[in-house]
Amino acid sequence: MSQSQDTLFSKIVRREIPADILYEDNLAIAFRDIHPQAPTHVLIVPKEPIAGLGECGPAQHALLGHLLLTLKRVADQLQLGNGYRVVINQGQDGGQTVPHLHLHLLAGRPLQWPPG
Numbered sequence: 001m002s003q004s005q006d007t008l009f010s011k012i013v014r015r016e017i018p019a020d021i022l023y024e025d026n027l028a029i030a031f032r033d034i035h036p037q038a039p040t041h042v043l044i045v046p047k048e049p050i051a052g053l054g055e056c057g058p059a060q061h062a063l064l065g066h067l068l069l070t071l072k073r074v075a076d077q078l079q080l081g082n083g084y085r086v087v088i089n090q091g092q093d094g095g096q097t098v099p100h101l102h103l104h105l106l107a108g109r110p111l112q113w114p115p116g
Contacts, residue, residue: 009100039108050101
């Protein structure tokens with residue numbers, strides 16, 4: 001599995017760049033997106049520098065579940081009971097701009113379908 005480069009998210013994990021952190025544990029960190037696409041836009045990022053979902057395999061099974069449960073924890077913390085959307089972009093055509101796996105938690109307004 002290839003690792004991500006030294007990305008913006010890796011620097012946030014190492015506290016080299018400030019972020020509005022909402023949650024952190026030994027595997028993941030959640031912080032507000034600096035370019036929000038909805039009133040609530042939080043990124044959930046694994047501390048392990050994985051380039052993207054396409055780089056994951058069986059070894060990341062538990063981590064991927066942890067990321068989803070972390071997202072749910074943050075949604076509960078933010079009282080997003082009216083609903084939210086979870087997005088994972090993979091690769092250039094998928095809209096991924098930072099080569100470090102991350103989940104987007106979008107909420108705070110009605111989200112249209114289809115996206116994009």
